Amino acid sequence: MIHLSESQRQVVQSPIGNAMQVLASAGSGKTRVLTERVRYILEQTKKDCVIALTFTNKAADEMRQRLDDTDSMEDRAWISTIHSIAQRVIEQYGHTIGLPAELHIYERDKDRMEVFLQSLRDHGVNIDEYLQVDDARERRNRERVMQKYMDAFSNIKRELATTEEEVSALYPDDSERIWRIYQDYQGALLDSGGIDFDDILIRAYEILQTQEWVGDVYRAKYKHICIDEAQDLNKAQYEFIKIFCGDKLKSILMVGDPNQMIYGFNGSSSKYMCSMFVEDFQPSEYRLTENYRSTTKIIETANKLKPGSQKEHDAALQGFVEVVPQNDEFFEAAWVVRQIQALIKLGTHDEIEGNISLSNMAVIARNRFIFPALEKALENAKIPFHMKKGERAAEPDSLFGRVLDLGIRVKLNPRSWVDGKKLCQLLQITAPSKWDDGEILLALADQTTASEVINSELLSGLLTEIHKLDSDAPNIRKFKRTFEQRLEAIAKSSENTSDPELATSISELNEFFSSWTKFRQKGLGESLQSYRNAKALGQLEGETNTDGLTLSTVHTMKGLEKDIVFLIGMCEGVFPDYRAKSKRELEEERNSAFVAVTRAKRWLYVTYPNQRTMPWGDVRPQTRSRFVGSMLS
Numbered sequence: 001m002i003h004l005s006e007s008q009r010q011v012v013q014s015p016i017g018n019a020m021q022v023l024a025s026a027g028s029g030k031t032r033v034l035t036e037r038v039r040y041i042l043e044q045t046k047k048d049c050v051i052a053l054t055f056t057n058k059a060a061d062e063m064r065q066r067l068d069d070t071d072s073m074e075d076r077a078w079i080s081t082i083h084s085i086a087q088r089v090i091e092q093y094g095h096t097i098g099l100p101a102e103l104h105i106y107e108r109d110k111d112r113m114e115v116f117l118q119s120l121r122d123h124g125v126n127i128d129e130y131l132q133v134d135d136a137r138e139r140r141n142r143e144r145v146m147q148k149y150m151d152a153f154s155n156i157k158r159e160l161a162t163t164e165e166e167v168s169a170l171y172p173d174d175s176e177r178i179w180r181i182y183q184d185y186q187g188a189l190l191d192s193g194g195i196d197f198d199d200i201l202i203r204a205y206e207i208l209q210t211q212e213w214v215g216d217v218y219r220a221k222y223k224h225i226c227i228d229e230a231q232d233l234n235k236a237q238y239e240f241i242k243i244f245c246g247d248k249l250k251s252i253l254m255v256g257d258p259n260q261m262i263y264g265f266n267g268s269s270s271k272y273m274c275s276m277f278v279e280d281f282q283p284s285e286y287r288l289t290e291n292y293r294s295t296t297k298i299i300e301t302a303n304k305l306k307p308g309s310q311k312e313h314d315a316a317l318q319g320f321v322e323v324v325p326q327n328d329e330f331f332e333a334a335w336v337v338r339q340i341q342a343l344i345k346l347g348t349h350d351e352i353e354g355n356i357s358l359s360n361m362a363v364i365a366r367n368r369f370i371f372p373a374l375e376k377a378l379e380n381a382k383i384p385f386h387m388k389k390g391e392r393a394a395e396p397d398s399l400f401g402r403v404l405d406l407g408i409r410v411k412l413n414p415r416s417w418v419d420g421k422k423l424c425q426l427l428q429i430t431a432p433s434k435w436d437d438g439e440i441l442l443a444l445a446d447q448t449t450a451s452e453v454i455n456s457e458l459l460s461g462l463l464t465e466i467h468k469l470d471s472d473a474p475n476i477r478k479f480k481r482t483f484e485q486r487l488e489a490i491a492k493s494s495e496n497t498s499d500p501e502l503a504t505s506i507s508e509l510n511e512f513f514s515s516w517t518k519f520r521q522k523g524l525g526e527s528l529q530s531y532r533n534a535k536a537l538g539q540l541e542g543e544t545n546t547d548g549l550t551l552s553t554v555h556t557m558k559g560l561e562k563d564i565v566f567l568i569g570m571c572e573g574v575f576p577d578y579r580a581k582s583k584r585e586l587e588e589e590r591n592s593a594f595v596a597v598t599r600a601k602r603w604l605y606v607t608y609p610n611q612r613t614m615p616w617g618d619v620r621p622q623t624r625s626r627f628v629g630s631m632l633s
């Protein structure tokens with residue numbers, strides 16, 4: 001049995017069946033407690049099934065691994081993100097609200113924008129003329145206007161505003177127009193056989209709301225729900241959980257830390273965990289305040305940012321926090337590089353378990369625009385590093401990879417003109433005027449022309465083979481072998497054997513195969529459609545490269561820890577972000593700073609430049625972040 005403190009044990013072993021709220025500070029063992037609670041329920045009840053909701057697919061994978069040794073875990077624990085659960089509800093019961101059997105998820109922002117623009121065109125708006133002005137600044141302004149509409153659509157969905165009155169309440173000044181444009185956008189999505197990422201929860205909610213029996217089917221099997229990172233729930237997520245539970249499922253555990261609520265831009269608020277949940281479910285309340293992760297100095301610093309947020313445990317080591325100002329971002333980067341080299345040279349230290357190496361260090365910044373100077377300095381010093389990515393899938397780079405990706409999308413949803421048009425553009429052929437032809441890939445295959453490296457025969461063969469794949473049980477191994485051989489043959493016959501396009505094509509074919517293998521191994525389904533949906537939901541993304549030093553934004557470092565952390569670029573305007581103006585937004589920036597500091601287990605270096613070169617070339621003086629002021633107070 002894994003070691004638990006007394007307060008952790010009280011949570012894990014509390015009587016099963018009632019609602020519980022656990023307010024737990026950074027490093028207090030939330031993940032450990034949640035995992036052990038799931039294990040406890042599985043062991044004690046012998047037959048009940050449990051849902052564990054995690055914030056990321058990676059956290060779900062980790063929890064699954066930790067519970068691997070628990071009897072019948074596979075059958076009795078559904079460990080997943082909230083979107084994956086909602087997606088399953090849609091897959092199984094979407095037809096009850098008139099959704100097509102195979103729904104395509106438009107997970108990319110620019111595809112959603114394409115659908116939006118088309119919905120405007122379809123309603124007689126000359127949007128292309130509006131967007132194609134010569135003046136670059138004006139063009140950007142107009143693009144921003146369009147983006148604001150997209151943001152409004154997301155906001156409407158996160159706020160679960162399903163009626164005109166609810167939308168009007170959100171946008172009182174422009175309610176009629178927003179509602180109409182929103183309806184047109186939703187119509188255009190469905191016309192192209194799809195839904196967008198935000199719709200997943202909305203549609204699943206709609207199913208549970210209108211077909212009460214669907215909730216009963218799930219509740220007959222799942223008697224308990226445990227929710228991690230509950231401080232980051234937004235309205236749509238909270239209401240989805242609530243309707244999923246109905247008035248029968250009472251055994252809900254929410255674990256979270258209001259001081260780590262950092263997804264306000266996504267509609268998150270700790271009020272869902274701290275007040276709505278309390279009002280709706282009257283949970284027993286527990287607190288975990290001891291930080292098991294960090295040294296005394298780091299806990300002191302975290303408490304200065306968020307007074308009274310946590311306590312050190314008895315055996316905490318001393319550690320240190322050092323604040324280092326530098327002349328500009330280049331000096332700052334050079335200092336970080338020198339410090340890393342010095343630490344590696346030091347080799348070992350009483351406060352660090354094992355050897356000091358790049359793998360137990362991370363450099364964190366508020367956003368990724370802070371990293372270029374450091375990346376350059378690391379490259380020059382030949383220090384390997386990787387940038388930690390979010391869970392959205394990266395798009396392929398090579399022509400082959402892109403045709404493969406789009407070809408599969410069009411095969412699964414021939415109504416998807418968004419993907420179809422992109423495919424035609426890539427292949428440099430005229431797009432058909434209508435998109436609903438199940439044989440479309442064959443028609444496109446006949447028209448392909450050669451690119452510089454990849455010949456038309458290969459591209460046309462690729463489309464034909466995608467067309468021939470059995471959607472319900474495709475033989476991807478054979479498909480991969482076929483194109484591996486063809487690409488290798490091109491490489492051998494070509495004079496230009498070292499062409500990077502060929503190398504990228506082969507590696508993207510391999511990536512496709514390995515994500516397919518991962519999909520099958522994780523038991524997420526057998527069909528090509530389930531594969532696409534799993535990909536859209538980020539269930540197949542793994543870090544492709546985790547070698548060397550980790551560079552990460554605060555948001556992608558959430559939930560993780562490293563022995564040694566460098567927190568760089570700590571100036572006003574960067575951290576807090578210049579866009580944060582209101583008290584609430586600034587408080588959330590402070591939460592982000594708190595998250596960054598508490599990622600450190602042992603030592604923390606905080607750096608900031610006194611001046612910075614702006615993207616347009618000006619050098620501007622910088623002011624030290626107010627959060628550094630708090631840390632030093």
Ligand SMILES: Nc1ncnc2c1ncn2[C@@H]1O[C@H](COP(=O)(O)OP(=O)(O)OP(=O)(O)O)[C@@H](O)[C@H]1O
Pocket residue numbers: 003004005008024025026027028029030031032033257260291292293558559560561598
């Ligand atoms: N009872 C315990 N005894 C010793 N170490 C513990 C105990 N509980 C947790 N830890 C360790 O403390 C660290 C933090 O635990 P965990 O990641 O579960 O915390 P958390 O509350 O999820 O943190 P955060 O919210 O900051 O991401 C981990 O390294 C974990 O192994």
